Amino acid sequence: MGWRVTLAIGCCLLILFYLRDHELLQGPRQVGTDAAAMVYRIAGAPGAALAGVGQFFRSHNTLRAENARLRQENLVLKGQTQKLAAVVAENGRYRALLNSAETIDREVMVAEIIALTAAPSRHELVIDKGSEDRVRLGQPLLGADGLMGQVTRVGKYSSNALLITDATHAVPVQVLRSGVRGLAEGTGDLSRLIVRHVAATTDIRVGDTLVTSGLGGLFPAGYPVAQVLEVVSDPGSAFSQVIAEPLAPLDRGRHVMLALEMNPEAGEQP
Amino acid sequence: MIAFRGSWVIIMSFACALLVVALPVPVALRVYLPDWPMLVLFYWVLALPNRVGVLTACIVGMATDILDGSPVGATAVGSTLAVLVLLVSYQRVRQFDLLQQSLVMGLMVAVVHLAEQRLEVLLGWQHVGTAFLAPVVASMAFWLPVRNSLRALRRHYEVQ
Numbered sequence: 001m002g003w004r005v006t007l008a009i010g011c012c013l014l015i016l017f018y019l020r021d022h023e024l025l026q027g028p029r030q031v032g033t034d035a036a037a038m039v040y041r042i043a044g045a046p047g048a049a050l051a052g053v054g055q056f057f058r059s060h061n062t063l064r065a066e067n068a069r070l071r072q073e074n075l076v077l078k079g080q081t082q083k084l085a086a087v088v089a090e091n092g093r094y095r096a097l098l099n100s101a102e103t104i105d106r107e108v109m110v111a112e113i114i115a116l117t118a119a120p121s122r123h124e125l126v127i128d129k130g131s132e133d134r135v136r137l138g139q140p141l142l143g144a145d146g147l148m149g150q151v152t153r154v155g156k157y158s159s160n161a162l163l164i165t166d167a168t169h170a171v172p173v174q175v176l177r178s179g180v181r182g183l184a185e186g187t188g189d190l191s192r193l194i195v196r197h198v199a200a201t202t203d204i205r206v207g208d209t210l211v212t213s214g215l216g217g218l219f220p221a222g223y224p225v226a227q228v229l230e231v232v233s234d235p236g237s238a239f240s241q242v243i244a245e246p247l248a249p250l251d252r253g254r255h256v257m258l259a260l261e262m263n264p265e266a267g268e269q270p
Numbered sequence: 271m272i273a274f275r276g277s278w279v280i281i282m283s284f285a286c287a288l289l290v291v292a293l294p295v296p297v298a299l300r301v302y303l304p305d306w307p308m309l310v311l312f313y314w315v316l317a318l319p320n321r322v323g324v325l326t327a328c329i330v331g332m333a334t335d336i337l338d339g340s341p342v343g344a345t346a347v348g349s350t351l352a353v354l355v356l357l358v359s360y361q362r363v364r365q366f367d368l369l370q371q372s373l374v375m376g377l378m379v380a381v382v383h384l385a386e387q388r389l390e391v392l393l394g395w396q397h398v399g400t401a402f403l404a405p406v407v408a409s410m411a412f413w414l415p416v417r418n419s420l421r422a423l424r425r426h427y428e429v430q
Contacts, residue, residue: 008328012343032336043292119338120300121401188398
C-alpha cells in the first residue's frame with residue numbers, strides 16, 4: 001500500500017505545483033474542461049427539458065404581451081443607437097483633437113450559460129463556447145447590465161469563467177462621476193463587491209456607478225461594473241471601504257456576452 | 271485470486287455521484303448538500319477495501335477537481351489521505367454504530383476539504399471564512415441513506 005500512496009500523492013503534488021500551467025498538460029486540460037461541461041449539460045438536461053415544455057405551453061396572450069414589450073424596447077434601443085453613433089463620431093473628433101489613440105471597437109459574441117460550478121465557495125460559470133469559437137483566456141464576460149467576469153479555462157467547445165464576486169477576483173474600476181480609481185474585489189457573496197483602501201477624503205458617494213478603468217489591460221475601459229451601496233469610513237483611519245453591488249445579474253439569466261477584440265487587419269476604420 | 275465481480279456497479283455509482291454534484295441547485299441551498307463522491311468512495315472502501323483503495327481515491331478526487339473547477343489534484347490529495355486512514359481502520363469503523371460511523375465520515379470529509387483548502391491557499395487562492403467546511407455536517411446527515419442504498423446495490427448485484 002505504501003508505494004501506491006506515495007505514487008498517488010506524488011502525482012497530485014507534481015500536477016498541482018509543477019504542471020498546473022505547463023503546456024504538456026494543455027490537451028488533457030482542454031479535454032477535462034469539455035468533459036466537465038458535458039457532465040453539467042447532462043445533469044442540467046432534465047431541468048432544461050422541463051423549462052422547454054413550459055415554454056411550449058405558454059399562452060398566446062403572454063407571448064403577444066411579451067412581443068409587444070420587446071417591440072417597444074427595440075424601438076427605444078434603436079433610438080438610442082442612433083444617438084450613440086453621433087456620440088461616437090463626436091468622441092472620435094475630440095480624441096483626434098487630444099492626439100489620443102482611437103479606442104478599439106469591440107464586437108461581442110453571445111454564449112449560453114450551462115451551469116454554475118458545484119463548489120459552494122467559488123463563483124464560476126460554465127459556458128458553451130470554447131477555443132473553436134475564438135474564446136481566449138482572460139476574455140471579459142459581459143451581462144446585459146455590466147461586467148460579469150473573465151474566462152479562466154478554455155476547452156475546445158466550452159469554457160469556464162470566474163465571476164467578479166469570487167473571492168479570488170479583482171477588477172480595476174473608476175467612479176463614473178468623479179474618475180476616482182480603485183480595485184473592486186470579490187467577496188464570495190454574489191451581491192457584494194468591496195473596494196478597499198480608498199482614501200477617506202475621496203469623492204465617492206452612495207449610488208455612484210463604478211465602471212472598468214481599463215488599467216491592467218485585461219478589461220476594456222468603460223464597462224459598468226457595480227453601484228455603490230455603502231461607504232464605510234471610520235474617522236480614526238486613513239482609509240474607508242466602499243461596498244458595491246454588481247450591476248449584472250450574476251445568478252440569473254441564460255446568456256452572457258464575450259467581448260471580442262476586432263481583428264486589426266479587418267477592422268481598419270477609414 | 272478471487273475474481274472481481276460487478277466493477278460496473280462501482281463505476282456507475284461514482285458516475286452517478288458526480289452527476290448529482292453537477293445538478294443545478296440554487297446557490298443558497300448548496301451549503302446543505304453533502305459531498306456525494308466522497309461518501310460513495312468511503313462506502314466502497316469500507317465495504318471492499320481490497321478493491322477500492324488509494325488509487326481509486328486519487329482518481330475520484332481528480333474527477334471532482336475537474337468538475338468543480340478546483341486546481342486538479344487538490345481534492346485528490348485529501349481523498350487519498352482520508353482513504354489511507356480508512357484503510358488502516360476499516361475493521362474498527364465497520365463495527366461502529368451509525369452515529370459513530372457518521373461522525374467518522376464527517377471527520378474524513380473534513381480531512382478532504384481541509385487538505386484541499388490548505389493546498390489551494392498555498393497556490394494563492396483565497397478562501398473566505400469556513401464555507402469550505404459546509405459539506406461536513408451535511409455529509410454526516412446523509413451517510414445513513416448513502417450507506418443503505420449502496421449496500422442494497424452491492425448485495426443485489428453481488429459485487430465483491
